[in-house]
Amino acid sequence: MYLSPALLVPLFALALARPQDAAPAAAGSKKNVYLASCTSRSLYIADTASAVVYYNGPVSGSSPADVGVVSEPARDWEGQTRRVTLSAGRFTSSIAASADALLKSQIAGIAKLGDEDLVCFVDGTSTFRFREGLLGLGETTCKADYWCASTDVGT
Template sequence: MHLPLALVVTLATSTLAIPAPTPVPTPDSSSPRAALRGSARNVYLTTCTTRSLSADSTSSSAILYNSGDTSSSNPSDVGTVLSESAIQWAGYTRRVPLGSGIFESKIDKGAETLEKSQIAGSAKLRREQFVCFRDGVSTFRFAGGVLGAETTVCTAEFWCASIAV
C-alpha cells in the first residue's frame, strides 16, 4: 500500500498524541527559568527515540503546552522536524510546523554544553517571542501504534518560555 508523504507524516505525528504522565522538574526559584514558569506557552525542543516492533528510529520534535502547567500529560501540540533522523538544535535556526503556526527557534552555537536552566537562545511563534533555556533532563513518553506496541520517549534538549507572561 502506498500512502502520500503528507499522510505518512500526519500518521507518524499523530502517534505522539497519546501521552503518558510526564515528570517535569521543579525549577529553582533563583534561576532565570523560575521567573518564566508561569508563561502562557512553553515549548520543549526534543530528541525522540521511537521503538516499535518493526524498527527503531530517532527524530526531533517541538512539544507545545498552551498553559503554564507543563506537568499535564496532554501537550497542546507536537510538531516533528522533517528529517531522516534527529537534528541538532544548537547553532541553527529551526522551523517546526505547529497547529497555531510555525515555531522558529534560534539556539546559540555551543548551547548544548550549558548548565541546565542557562539561557540558550530565542524563538518565536508568529509574533509571540520566547526565551530558550538549556534543559537536557525533562522527558516525555508517548504510546501509539497497534495495541500500543510503539513507544516514543523524548528528551528535552531545550525549553522555551513565552515572554508574554
C-alpha cells in the same frame, strides 16, 4: 520530507503524553515549548527525530497541544535555525552554537511561535513518552534538550 510511520504521533497518543520530569518554572509560562531529541521503537524499527513538543499553558497535569517533527533523523539544535508548523502557528528556534556547553537553566537562544517571542533555556532532563498503535506496541521517548518559555506576561 518523508516521515516514517514509527515517528508519526497519532492524535490519540497526545492524550497519553505527560512530561515525566518537566522544568519546574514551565508551569508559570503562558506557552511552553520543548526542543527534544526523540527515539521511536516498535517491534521492528528504531528511528530518531528532532521534535517540538508544545503546551498551550502550564505543563503540569496536561497533555501537549501539538507535537511537530523538525527533522528525521535527529539533528543538533545548536547553531541552527529550526522551523516547524504547529497548531498555534509557525515555530522557529535559534539556539546558540555553544549552547551544548551551558549548564541547565541557562539561556541558550530564542524562539518565536506565531507572533509571540520565547526565550530558550538548557533543559536536558524533561522527558516525554508517547504510546503508538492500536495496542500501544510502539513507543516514542523524547528528551528535552531545551525548554522555551513565553516572554509574554499578559493574560
